Amino acid sequence: DAKTTQPPSMDCAEGRAANLPCNHSTISGNEYVYWYRQIHSQGPQYIIHGLKNNETNEMASLIITEDRKSSTLILPHATLRDTAVYYCIVRVGGGNAGNMLTFGGGTRLMVKP
Amino acid sequence: GAVVSQHPSRVICKSGTSVKIECRSLDFQATTMFWYRQFPKQSLMLMATSNEGSKATYEQGVEKDKFLINHASLTLSTLTVTSAHPEDSSFYICSASTPDGLLRFGQGTRLTVV
Numbered sequence: 043d044a045k046t047t048q049p050p051s052m053d054c055a056e057g058r059a060a061n062l063p064c065n066h067s068t069i070s071g072n073e074y075v076y077w078y079r080q081i082h083s084q085g086p087q088y089i090i091h092g093l094k095n096n097e098t099n100e101m102a103s104l105i106i107t108e109d110r111k112s113s114t115l116i117l118p119h120a121t122l123r124d125t126a127v128y129y130c131i132v133r134v135g136g137g138n139a140g141n142m143l144t145f146g147g148g149t150r151l152m153v154k155p
Numbered sequence: 156g157a158v159v160s161q162h163p164s165r166v167i168c169k170s171g172t173s174v175k176i177e178c179r180s181l182d183f184q185a186t187t188m189f190w191y192r193q194f195p196k197q198s199l200m201l202m203a204t205s206n207e208g209s210k211a212t213y214e215q216g217v218e219k220d221k222f223l224i225n226h227a228s229l230t231l232s233t234l235t236v237t238s239a240h241p242e243d244s245s246f247y248i249c250s251a252s253t254p255d256g257l258l259r260f261g262q263g264t265r266l267t268v269v
Contacts, residue, residue: 078260085161085248085260086199129198143189143250143258145199 046130051150054124060117062149064130067111072134075106076143077115079126086129086145089115120153127151157183157253161261168239168268176234176264178249184229185251189258190222193246205232239268 047065054060066075074093078086090097090104092113097104103116117124129148158181168174178188186207191199203224204212211224221243223235232251236243248263 080199083246083263083265085159085250085263088257088259091257144201145191147198 046132046146048128048130048146048149050147051152053152053154054117054120056122056153056155057119060120060124060151060153062115062117062128062130062151063112064115065112066130066132069110069132073132074134075104075110075113076131076133077102077104078129078131078143079124080129080148081123081126089128120151122153122155125151125153157181157251157257157259159249159251159259159261161249161264163264164262165265166267168266170240170268171238173235173237174239174266176236176247176249176266178232178234178251178261180230180251180259183251183253185232185253186229188226188232188249188251190224190232190234191248191250193248193263199248202234207232236266239266241268244268 074091076091077089080086090099090102092104092106106113127148127150129145131143160179160181162177166174188205190202192202193199201214202217205224205226207226207229213219221237226232244267246263246265250258250260252258
């Protein structure tokens with residue numbers, strides 16, 4: 043799986059948009075970008091994923107650059123409950139149950155009042 | 156949505172005893188489940204891949220005789236930490252792949268060996 047690079051930490055004011063960047067310059071054509079987050083002492087929670095088009099769901103938006111070498115996760119209106127470690131992971135997608143996730147260091151997002 | 160349930164959420168055991176952690180896929184079948192371990196302020200580290208009906212595949216450096224994995228059905232995998240020692244104290248997390256290819260995670264188990 044391609045390696046990702048994320049800033050170790052970020053702060054965001056409550057109610058503002060949180061933009062979390064991720065670099066994945068060695069991503070290959072069949073690899074998706076996945077975002078998970080881990081709130082303290084809980085298991086990781088799936089947020090969103092995409093291949094090359096921008097994606098949006100009820101939790102967040104995912105913006106992938108045209109060359110697919112980087113992406114940004116956007117939490118449009120951050121709340122205190124969004125304080126967590128956010129992991130950007132690239133891996134081959136689809137229904138292959140054998141593809142585990144390799145976690146990097148992630149970004150520790152602190153949402154402040 | 157697809158749910159992975161892990162039990163217990165926390166356990167304290169005496170040194171030398173064994174502890175079993177269960178991981179269940181509640182509304183889907185999972186032929187493959189994964190077990191991770193996480194130390195404080197560190198990222199998740201894959202320990203092993205659990206395959207239904209066959210032996211687990213362990214990552215390098217993980218003792219298979221110490222961390223016994225059983226995946227006897229399509230909805231249940233168990234991790235048994237045998238002869239636990241204080242250095243085995245950690246946060247253990249399982250995950251399973253849903254039919255649409257997403258990996259869902261359990262709530263995690265905080266193991267403390269005293």
